[in-house]
Amino acid sequence: MEGRAILRDVTLTARDKRIGIVGRNGSGKTTLARVMAGLIAPDEGRVEVCGVDVLKDRRGALGAVGILFQNPDHQIIFPTVEEEIAFGLTQMGRTKVEAAAATRAMLERFGKAHWASAATHSLSQGQKQLVCLMAVLVMEPALIVLDEPFSGLDIATRMQLMRCLDAVEASIALITHDPATVQGFDRVIWLEGGEVIGDGTPDQVLARFERQMQIWGGQDDLSDLTG
Numbered sequence: 001m002e003g004r005a006i007l008r009d010v011t012l013t014a015r016d017k018r019i020g021i022v023g024r025n026g027s028g029k030t031t032l033a034r035v036m037a038g039l040i041a042p043d044e045g046r047v048e049v050c051g052v053d054v055l056k057d058r059r060g061a062l063g064a065v066g067i068l069f070q071n072p073d074h075q076i077i078f079p080t081v082e083e084e085i086a087f088g089l090t091q092m093g094r095t096k097v098e099a100a101a102a103t104r105a106m107l108e109r110f111g112k113a114h115w116a117s118a119a120t121h122s123l124s125q126g127q128k129q130l131v132c133l134m135a136v137l138v139m140e141p142a143l144i145v146l147d148e149p150f151s152g153l154d155i156a157t158r159m160q161l162m163r164c165l166d167a168v169e170a171s172i173a174l175i176t177h178d179p180a181t182v183q184g185f186d187r188v189i190w191l192e193g194g195e196v197i198g199d200g201t202p203d204q205v206l207a208r209f210e211r212q213m214q215i216w217g218g219q220d221d222l223s224d225l226t227g
């Protein structure tokens with residue numbers, strides 16, 4: 001796969017507060033999320049969030065964009081929940097005391113104060129996802145990129161999380177396989193084969209997306225899943 005362009009001609013100027021990103025498995029959604037967060041460099045072009053070049057200014061990027069990975073096991077690095085949540089804040093230059101206070105407040109906001117000294121490895125997948133989300137929210141970035149944040153969550157936690165995200169001031173780019181999740185968003189981007197093939201309001205994009213998914217879903221050929 002080396003040398004193959006994963007994303008092509010993706011130009012986004014995002015002023016919208018709520019952006020949904022949809023597309024098939026392997027269409028490039030996670031790759032786009034990682035580019036937006038400055039974690040991988042595009043071969044051409046650049047990524048600026050709130051005036052911060054997220055590739056060059058890594059410290060500035062921490063306050064500009066936060067990303068919730070698709071798999072929390074790829075995100076969690078600390079043995080305890082409180083360390084995991086506090087880490088980004090200390091990276092941003094906050095003192096240990098400030099970081100600890102903000103961490104406690106964040107845990108309380110989700111009714112999880114009792115998780116503070118829990119071992120991250122002992123948490124369930126959905127609980128880990130919630131810890132990662134808290135670690136992102138506590139940094140109050142201008143843009144939050146969420147890569148399938150609901151996949152491991154039970155219905156109640158998912159509803160709580162949705163409400164919490166509704167209340168978040170930050171702009172949100174949310175990757176999902178569930179069109180209903182982004183129906184109320186300002187804008188939806190549809191990726192296919194690394195290119196943007198739909199970009200507009202949910203009404204403009206989602207109906208077409210769902211129709212196309214039905215057509216693909218009706219076919220028995222799974223060979224394209226191998227990429």
Ligand SMILES: Nc1ncnc2c1ncn2[C@@H]1O[C@H](COP(=O)(O)OP(=O)(O)OP(=O)(O)O)[C@@H](O)[C@H]1O
Binds near residue numbers: 024026028
């Ligand atoms: N580091 C990498 N090196 C080479 N190819 C990669 C790399 N990461 C992803 N790809 C390929 O790029 C394509 C897009 O992958 P990506 O993870 O962005 O898809 P996705 O839309 O997030 O899919 P899913 O819905 O399954 O999460 C896939 O074909 C994948 O195999």
Ligand SMILES: [Mg+2]
Binds near residue numbers: 029031070147
């Ligand atoms: Mg993905």
